[in-house]
Amino acid sequence: MEKTIKKVTGAEAVVLSLLEEGVEKVFGYPGGAIMPVYDEFYKYRDQIKHILVRHEQGATHAAQGEARVKNRTGVAIATSGPGATNLITGIADAQIDSTPMVCITGQVPSHLLGTDAFQETDIIGISSPVVKWSFQVTKAEEIPWAIAKAFYIANSGRPGPVLIDITKDAQFSEFDFEYKKCEFVRSYNPIVEVSLDQVKDAAQAINSAKKPMMIVGHGVLLGDAQKEVLKIAEKAKIPVANTWLGASAFPAQHELFKGMVGMHGSYAPNLLTNECDVLIAVGMRFDDRVTGDLSRYASQAKVVHFELDFSEIDKNVKADYPVLGNCKESLTALDPMIIESDGRDEWFARWNELEKQEDEIVVQPDVNPTEGPIRMAEVVRRLSEITEGQAIIVTDVGQHQMITARYYQFMDTNTNVTSGGLGTMGFGLPAAIGAKVARPEKEVVAIIGDGGFQMTLQELGVIMQEKIPVKILILNNEFLGMVRQWQQLFFDKRYAETVIESPSFVKLADAYGIKGKSISERGDLMGALTEMIDSKESFLLEVMVEKEGNVFPMVPSGASVAECRLK
Amino acid sequence: MSADNIERFTISVYAENHIGLAGRLMQIFTRRKINIDSLTTSESEIEGIYRFTIVIHVTKDQVVKVVNQIKKIVDVMTAFFFSEDEIVYQEIALYKIKSSTLLGSNVEMVVRKNAARILYVDQEFTVIEKTGHKEETQELFDKLKPFGILEFVRSGRVAIARPMPNLHSWLEEVGLTDKFLVNPKK
DSSP: OOOOOEEEHHHHHHHHHHHHHHOEEEEOOOOOEEEEEEEEHHTTTTTSSEEEESSSSHHHHHHHHHHHHHSOOOOEOOOOHHHHHHHHHHHHHHHHTOEEEEEEEOOOOOOOOTTTTOOHHHHHHHHGGSSSSEEEESSTHHHHHHHHHHHHHHHHHOOEEEEEEEEEEHHEEEEEEOOOOOOBBTTOOOOOOOHHHHHHHHHHHHOOOOSSSEOHHHHHTTTTOOOHHHHHHHTTOOOOOOOOTTSSSSSSTSEEEEEEESSSOOOHHHHTTTTEEEEEESSSSOOOHHHBBBBGGGGSSSEEEEHHHHHHTTTTSSEEEEEOHHHHHHHHHHHHGGOOOOOOHHHHHHHHHHHHHHIIIIHHHHSOSSSOOOHHHHHHHHHHHHHHTOEEEEOSSSHHHHHHHOOOOOOOOTTTOOOOOOTTTTOOHHHHHHHHHHHHTOOEEEEEEHHHHHHHHGGGGHHHHTTTTOEEEEEEEEOHHHHHHHHHHTTTTOTTTTTTOOOOHHHHHHTTTEEEEEEGGGGHHHHHHHHHHHSOEEEEEEEEOOOOOOOOOOTTTTTTGGGGBOO | OOOOEEEEEEEEEEOOOOOTTHHHHHHHHTTTTTOEEEEEEEEOOOOOOOOEEEEEOHHHHHHHHHHHHHHTTTTEEEEEEEEEEGGEEHHHHHHHEGGGGGGTSHHHHHHHHHEEEEEOSSSEEEEEEEEHHHHHHHHHHEEEHGGGGEEEEEEEOOEEESOOOHHHHHHTTOOOOOGGGOOOOO
């Protein structure tokens, strides 16, 4: 292992430690308590790129965007007090969506801790329910150790956010810097050995299944097990659905791919969850948006659960055949035990029958309407066609997000960046910036609603300053659409505070030096989308869409997946 | 979940002695709106590893999930839970009464019969100590009450598992024994 010894300040040690971890870019915002570290960013500006966001929340989402498309730990930097508290939403988002992120915050000098000093806040205390791990550094010597441990913990086992809070005096004082990567924490056991017995039991259950169904989750992407999933599904002829965070793990145009499960998932996988005989869940956690009423969820099925996090097994759905461990390893062990199936005609006929119903009632009117205002779904499907499902798609939260989940046909892996568990409006724009910075060679399109865009639109400043060619597609229905849909369906159309006015997004983009266009006619759609995609620079396209469009199918809150509604 | 299935569980947590850990542990309970009956902490037989003993009233299903969440905390080595019949446990209670009540009363007999002891006496106050299960310390409380109890305090539970999974068997299972000084402390 490489070792370097050098007398440096704590602040310099922060930057050196980041370099040791291979960090090339960080997102952040300076302030009093983190100034010594910023002085070092200035000194090392040729080796590490600092991207100035416009609000610290943006730094966390950008770091998440980077992490999600690269499976690499994103880094966000902020000062003490408000700088630190502004990170919280992004940290909570990263925690619930298992995203590796290291946040570094400045803190008041250690002799002022607990005195209500200027810009002092107990960020360790505030963040503790939503971090995977955190540590307050009060001595410069602790910095390399703490940062090494932070990176190890953030991106091992089930990934998550880690926060390192560094007092200003620790940034100033000098010590002999020596860096050693962390590879072991005695109280932390991220590597679980896969039990062959568990795999054998799972194989037996899968082999004996007449009507199997597989749900792939985010764990497949995190565990890089896409190929293994595909191989087993093809061999055993298993229909595959994904959770929302599992999107892009399985090629959307594959004949075995059956769409998404859950509240706004597809009709067939929701209904057939309650008809299958073996439910194979890979790297997913049976979130309530997936299961609906738990007491009426897959109760007829034997559940095989491949999962890395032991606390997820039996947490929501009882697993008949749990397989603990990294799914890449367990599926690799499973593969030779799987008996090739010669087809399941009757079972697939049932899928086709339901798919046909959904196609007639929902999909065709959604993606190929011939009259009326533009529908969100057709915009997303046309984008999917133009980009051949290869773009990185970053979504915000709401109707446009669920429409994207349904109609963007993800054909490349690790290309879906979204706020799933936390449902953070405002996530889209900064996350897209992070994704584009991490993978400049890929087309990155942020699909955002008119509401969510206005939560973090200040990050257009980053696109302007850094010339980041992110494409922004605003689906504007002049409503907070998802809440409006619920008000229509469950609150007798009382549209309480869901009517939202927006500024001219095109003029706004123009103010930031970003090209923009707004369309409202169907005839202009293909041309405008093509112009956006063909643009070498950032481009904002606003599409005025049907105002009161609804997302279907829908499993109403508290209903069973079998009660999935097509209208 | 019906209230009938609620029982008392004792959770043993083995963790690094890191600042903030107790808070993190508590969050697991508060987030699930579980009240903690008692909480005791001390260094364990392994140097640097602290042992938290937490008593809660929940269902079996809840305790399993809570303990899994505790085990997920990075600074926690491991955690176990036990039902009442799986452990040997003890609590301690202190009772402060006016020294004057000792005169011409049968406090002495109460102390004797309850296997308690006088810990401290001065001209004004007397402190009585009693170790035992909650029911036993409560019984003494009730008996001393007529004499006037000025202060009363009961400790959290300390508990040792009967032959059940413990830290040592866990360390062996995960192959970490050599990472710890597992000799009992002198």
